[in-house]
Amino acid sequence: MPTNRRFLLVRRPVGLPVDADFSLVSEPTPELKEGQFLLRNHYASLDPAMRGWMDDKPSYMPPIKLGDPVRASTLGVVAESRNPDFPVGSWASGANGIEEYSLCQSGAGRRVDPDAMPSVTNYLSVLSGVGLTAYFGLLDKGRPSVGETVLVSGAAGAVGSLVGQIAKIKGCRTIGIAGGPEKCERLLKDYGYDAAVDYRGKSPSELAAAIQEAAPEGVDIQFENVGGEILDAGLLALKPNARVVLCGMISQYNSEPAPISNLWELIVNGARIEGLILTQYIHRFGEAMPDLTAWLQSGQLRIDEHIEEGIENTLSAFLKLFNGGNKGKLLLKLA
Ligand SMILES: NC(=O)c1ccc[n+]([C@@H]2O[C@H](COP(=O)([O-])OP(=O)(O)OC[C@H]3O[C@@H](n4cnc5c(N)ncnc54)[C@H](OP(=O)(O)O)[C@@H]3O)[C@@H](O)[C@H]2O)c1
Structure with missing residues (x-):
């Protein structure tokens, strides 16, 4: 059973987040139940909204619970599966956390085709x-x-x-x-x-x-x-x-x-x-995807992706959003 490094929120930040607000832990990956699959996260999306989810305030999403991994969209490869829609080896993305492996429930996540776009990471930028x-x-x-x-x-x-x-x-x-x-x-x-x-x-x-x-x-x-x-x-x-x-x-x-x-x-x-x-637009995502895909594939839309590396560097990478250090869509490479 592989070890899973996870970046947990352990204290609510006041102002800019600091190291003591987080803990990097290693845990065994869980056993799968029927319908679940285990995603080996290759990339996580680092977004300004994550700062709001760290506060204990009512918002459009519940606050991240203390002790939970910092919520993030991730993209990776299915490592184990008890879900026929997500076979081992397929690429998928979903709302998960900053962690090397995410346990995904039945009905969660979407399959993506890594060869259909200029880069598989486009599924965390233009097509996300x-x-x-x-x-x-x-x-x-x-x-x-x-x-x-x-x-x-x-x-x-x-x-x-x-x-x-x-x-x-x-x-x-x-x-x-x-x-x-x-x-x-x-x-x-x-x-x-x-x-x-x-x-x-x-x-x-x-x-x-x-x-x-x-x-x-x-x-x-x-x-x-x-x-x-x-x-x-x-x-x-x-x-x-x-x-x-x-x-x-x-x-x-x-x-x-x-x-x-x-x-x-x-x-x-x-x-x-x-x-x-x-x-509020989830029910209309299907309207946008054909345009975004066509513009990206034709080169009409340029996306710059700024990729930082390593779960241990999550905080320093995240802070780039607030000091202007990111040059394009900020992503964290996890594998
Ligand atoms: N409403 C929604 O549903 C929704 C969804 C996604 C994103 N958003 C919002 O969209 C905005 C952009 O998000 P993004 O993911 O595209 O991030 P981003 O623009 O790629 O990165 C953040 C940028 O904000 C600028 N910035 C940070 N602090 C600043 C400050 N104090 N004064 C002026 N500029 C500052 C920096 O650029 P400079 O170097 O130019 O200062 C930084 O590079 C955020 O406000 C985010 O919350 C909203």
């Missing part, structure tokens, strides 16, 4: 939560029309880079906000943004001025991944009937939320701000 969030957030909540201007924060990240590219596919003008000259260059060169704004080192009024310079006629859709001062600065550029898609507020995940000053702009522009939570 981030791709679906970009797709439904932009197309269903933002409802872009040809020629409209789309402003994206966190634009060089996993969701943001896809939002910018899908907006271009739909004929929009795109402006991305990211941290530092290197990421801003990637916005223009790699993700086809029409303009890039570096938020680092700028006061709120300087940031607002830079956004207005990049969007002299204003913004129709603000796709917000960051919140705080960046959300506030973007609101000052809204056009009449603009849509603000509130996808994430990563700048606030390790601190108390900052007040927003410019909500008046929604009133004077008759604009709409709307939260997005991907779990």
